[in-house]
Amino acid sequence: xxxxxxxxxxxxxxxxxxxxxxxxxxxxxxxxxxxxxxxxxxxxxxxxxxxxxxxxxxxxxxxxxxxxxxxxxxxxxxxxxxxxxxxxxxxxxxxxxxxxxxxxxxxxxxxxxxxxxxxxxxxxxxxxxxxxxxxxxxxxxxxxxxxxxxxxxxxxxxxxxxxxxxxxxxxxxxxxxxxxxxxxxxxxxxxxxxxxxxxxxxxxxxxxxxxxxxxxxxxxxxxxxxxxxxxxxxxxxxxxxxxxxxxxxxxxxxxxxxxxxxxxxxxxxxxxxxxxxxxxxxxxxxxxxxxxxxxxxxxxxxxxxxxxxxxxxxxxxxxxxxxxxxxxxxxxxxxxxxxxxxxxxxxxxxxxxxxxxxxxxx
Numbered sequence: 199x200x201x202x203x204x205x206x207x208x209x210x211x212x213x214x215x216x217x218x219x220x221x222x223x224x225x226x227x228x229x230x231x232x233x234x235x236x237x238x239x240x241x242x243x244x245x246x247x248x249x250x251x252x253x254x255x256x257x258x259x260x261x262x263x264x265x266x267x268x269x270x271x272x273x274x275x276x277x278x279x280x281x282x283x284x285x286x287x288x289x290x291x292x293x294x295x296x297x298x299x300x301x302x303x304x305x306x307x308x309x310x311x312x313x314x315x316x317x318x319x320x321x322x323x324x325x326x327x328x329x330x331x332x333x334x335x336x337x338x339x340x341x342x343x344x345x346x347x348x349x350x351x352x353x354x355x356x357x358x359x360x361x362x363x364x365x366x367x368x369x370x371x372x373x374x375x376x377x378x379x380x381x382x383x384x385x386x387x388x389x390x391x392x393x394x395x396x397x398x399x400x401x402x403x404x405x406x407x408x409x410x411x412x413x414x415x416x417x418x419x420x421x422x423x424x425x426x427x428x429x430x431x432x433x434x435x436x437x438x439x440x441x442x443x444x445x446x447x448x449x450x451x452x453x454x455x456x457x458x459x460x461x462x463x464x465x466x467x468x469x470x471x472x473x474x475x476x477x478x479x480x481x482x483x484x485x486x487x488x489x490x491x492x493x494x495x496x497x498x499x500x501x502x503x504x505x506x507x508x509x510x511x512x513x514x515x516x517x518x519x520x521x522x523x524x525x526x527x528x529x530x531x532x533x534x535x536x537x538x539x540x541x542x543x544x545x546x547x548x549x550x551x552x553x554x555x556x557x558x559x560x
Contacts, residue, residue, distance in 0.1 A: 203229040203250040203323045208240040208266065210258045214305075218253070218282075221312065225320050237261030237269075244274055250323055256283040256294075267297050278322055282315070295400040301345070314348065339391060340419055342398060347371045347415045352403035357390055364390035367407050371539070372463070373418060374409040383410040384418065391422040417461045420481070456481035459536070459558060462550050466522055466537040469493060473531035493535045497528060514555075516548065525551040527558070534558055 205222060209215050215233040222231050229250070234240035238261065244252065252270060256263035267279060280301035281294050294302050300322055306312040339357065343366065346353060350371035357364040364378035366387065376387040411418070456468045460481050469486060470479040471493045478493075480486040500515060515526040522537040525547060536554055538547040 203227055204248070205229045205231050205251045205253060205319075205323075206240060206243055206249050207231060207233045207253050208235075208237065208258075208263070209233075209255040210235050211255075221316065222319060225316060225323075227320060227323055229323060237263075237266040240266060241269060241273075244270065244277070249277060251278045251280065251319070253280045253282055253319070256281060256285050264294065264297070267294065267299060271298050280319070280322065291400060295398075318345075339393065339398075340423075343373070343415065343419065346400075347373070352405075354401040354404060356399045356401055357393065358397045359393045364393070366390065367404060369403065369405075369407070369409070371415075373411050373413075373415045375407055375411055384413065387411065387418055388422045391419070412463045413461050414463055414465045416466065416481075417457065420457050420460070455479075455558075459534075459554050462554060464539045464542040464547065464550060465554075466539055468537075468554075469535045471497075471533045471535070489535065489537075493526060493533050497526065497533045514551075516544075516551075518544065523547045527551065527555045529555075529559055 207215055207218050207222075209218070212235060215235065219231045219233060222229060232243060232249070234243055237258065240252070240254070243249075254263045254266055263281060263283070267281070270277060270279060279299045280303065281299050282303050282305055284305045291302050301318055303315055303318065304311070306315045342355065346355060346368050348371070351368050352370055353368050355366040355368065357366070362379060364386065365376065366373060367375040373387065376383060376390060378386045378390050381389050413421075456470060456479055459465070460468050467486075467489070468481045469490055471490050472478070478486070478490040480490070496515065513528060515524075517524045522539070523542060523544065524535060524537055526533055526535045528534075534555070536551055538550065542550075
């Protein structure tokens, strides 16, 4: 029991506290959950024993969440902190991140939002506190970018790495531009992602910013990770570890076929399911086993229906769910499923899927 993480929940709504206590108690790490209905009570508990994480509401009487976080950051600098609030305000969000919170989340309402909240908290508990970017303790820059995109944010992420400053612009959860020194767009994004430490600020969005990046954020992150990994792996195999040349691409870089398909804007994930096997290829999906199972079952049912109606072979399926828009194409028994951002129009998703299928079969 002594090795269990301790989480302190702070909210003036007792019913919500009990609900969150029950939810968080089901996390795989089985943390111990404590609750407080006032800022003073929360600080007293933090002084009495060590905690791994404080999750605080913002809008509370007497001492609000930002006041509590200010005291906590000064008195307990290594404590992980998260804000969970129904107040959707860019200024609150920017102030909280500037104070060093690890997560800023809206209170979950749907099952998908609950799952996302639980995954974020479990990931936060499982991380070490050394390194990373100050402002989101123990998080890499990739984590920060993913949080901005998953929360459908419009913002400007300013990153300071010593004397060098980089900027990444987000619009409705998509990366639209980046710059650092004399680099622009994707080249700047890749350079910024090579930084391992620094400090960051979440600033208000710039609605008039011209879009120069059209690839999905997943594709950008994957390409950058591959380039960095291979740049380090090549000299290591030769017995010497050296960084890649400035501005150069690592030699012999081999991009996966699914990563090439995922470069189209709006693509969230790609899964390829071959016939007569339980194996599959996946890029970007958080729950690939479940999606692959759905693809197999759905494709088989429509093939059976097509045979019964003598309607010919299955070519394309399309559907819209609460989290993504899905498109499924079939070729010689192999099924390709692509998940698109829910904000993407059905017409644009259909057009993009046609381009993806053309590239897939070529």
